[in-house]
Amino acid sequence: MLSRIAESLFWIGRYIERSDGTARILDVHLQLLLEDPWIEENLACRSLLSVMGAEIPEDTELTRADVLNILAVDRTQPASIAYSLNAARENARRAREVISTELWEVLNTTRARMPRKVSSDKVHEFFGWVRERSALAVGIIESATSRDEAWSFFTLGRSIERADMTARLLATRSLTEASGPSWTTILRSVGAYEAYLRTYRGVPSARNAAEFLLLDRLFPRSILFSVTRAEQCMRDIEPRTDRVGVSDQALRLLGQIRSELEFRPIAEILDDLTRHMDDVQQATSAASEAIRQRYFPTNAAPSWVRENS
Numbered sequence: 001m002l003s004r005i006a007e008s009l010f011w012i013g014r015y016i017e018r019s020d021g022t023a024r025i026l027d028v029h030l031q032l033l034l035e036d037p038w039i040e041e042n043l044a045c046r047s048l049l050s051v052m053g054a055e056i057p058e059d060t061e062l063t064r065a066d067v068l069n070i071l072a073v074d075r076t077q078p079a080s081i082a083y084s085l086n087a088a089r090e091n092a093r094r095a096r097e098v099i100s101t102e103l104w105e106v107l108n109t110t111r112a113r114m115p116r117k118v119s120s121d122k123v124h125e126f127f128g129w130v131r132e133r134s135a136l137a138v139g140i141i142e143s144a145t146s147r148d149e150a151w152s153f154f155t156l157g158r159s160i161e162r163a164d165m166t167a168r169l170l171a172t173r174s175l176t177e178a179s180g181p182s183w184t185t186i187l188r189s190v191g192a193y194e195a196y197l198r199t200y201r202g203v204p205s206a207r208n209a210a211e212f213l214l215l216d217r218l219f220p221r222s223i224l225f226s227v228t229r230a231e232q233c234m235r236d237i238e239p240r241t242d243r244v245g246v247s248d249q250a251l252r253l254l255g256q257i258r259s260e261l262e263f264r265p266i267a268e269i270l271d272d273l274t275r276h277m278d279d280v281q282q283a284t285s286a287a288s289e290a291i292r293q294r295y296f297p298t299n300a301a302p303s304w305v306r307e308n309s
Helices: 005-033 041-051 065-072 081-094 103-111 120-146 149-172 184-188 193-200 205-214 223-238 249-263 266-271 272-294
Strands: none
Touching: 005 041, 005 065, 005 081, 005 184, 041 065, 041 149, 041 184, 041 249, 065 081, 065 120, 065 272, 081 103, 081 120, 081 149, 081 272, 103 120, 120 149, 120 266, 149 184, 149 205, 149 223, 149 272, 184 193, 184 205, 205 223, 205 249, 223 249, 249 272, 266 272
16 A cells, blocks of 8 residues: 555544544533533633643633634644544545545535534534534444555554543543543543443442543443554554564554553552543554654654644
C-alpha cells in the first residue's frame, strides 16, 4: 500500500473518532455547567479547554457559549469537531481510490452539513447528530471493508484516538471533583451504562466505573481494549520477526502503557487519575509519532494543539 494512502486511512480513523469523542465530552460538561449553579464557570471552561488541548489567553473570561464555539464549530481550531470532520473528509479525498463511495458520500455530506453556529436549545441534538454521523462512517467501514491493510490502518488510527479520548474523558472527571459529572453520567456518555450494569450489577461506584472504562478487556471503549486492538493492528500490518524483545517503537510504547494499566492496582490509578490519564495521552501521542516515522515518513503529522506535550 502507498504511504500516502495508508496515512490518509490512519487519519480518517483518528479524526472520525476524535469528532465522536469530543461530542461526548462536551455533551456531558456543557450540560453540567448549565445545571449546576455552584460551578465557577470561567475556571471550569478553562480546565475543560486545557484537557482538550485548546490554548486560550489567560486574561480571557470564558463562558459555556465560548467553549461550544471553540470546541464544536470553530473550523480553525484543531481541537474542534468542525475541524475534525473537515480533516476526515480531506483525508478521504486523498485516499479516494481505495475508500468506498458510501464512505466518501457520508464524510462529504457530514462536512457540508456541519453548522457554523449551534443555538443553546439545540446543543444536545447537535452532539447526537455528530455521534450518529461518526457511527455511520465507522459502520460502513466495518461492514463493507476487507480485513486487509486498509482496514488495519483505519482501525489502528481509530483505536489510538479512542484510547486518547477515553483518557481525556476520565481526566475531566477530576476537574470539578465535588460537582463534576457523576460516574453514571460518564458511563452513559460513552454508551457504557448498560454494559456496566451487566458486568457489575449495581449502582456505579468510582472504583468500578473507572475500572470498567480503563481495564475491561471486552468493552470496546475501554482504554485497555483500544490499546490492545491497536497492538493487534500493528501486528497484522507487519508481523513480528524479532527473536528477542520488540523492536518496533510504537508497539513498544503501546505495550508499556498497556502493562502499566493492566498490572497496577486500580486504587493506585484512582489516587492520581489525572496523572495516569496524562501518561496514556503522552503514550498514544508518542506511538502515533512513531507510526508516522515508520510508515509515513515524508509528511508532517496532522495534529492538534499540545498533542506532543
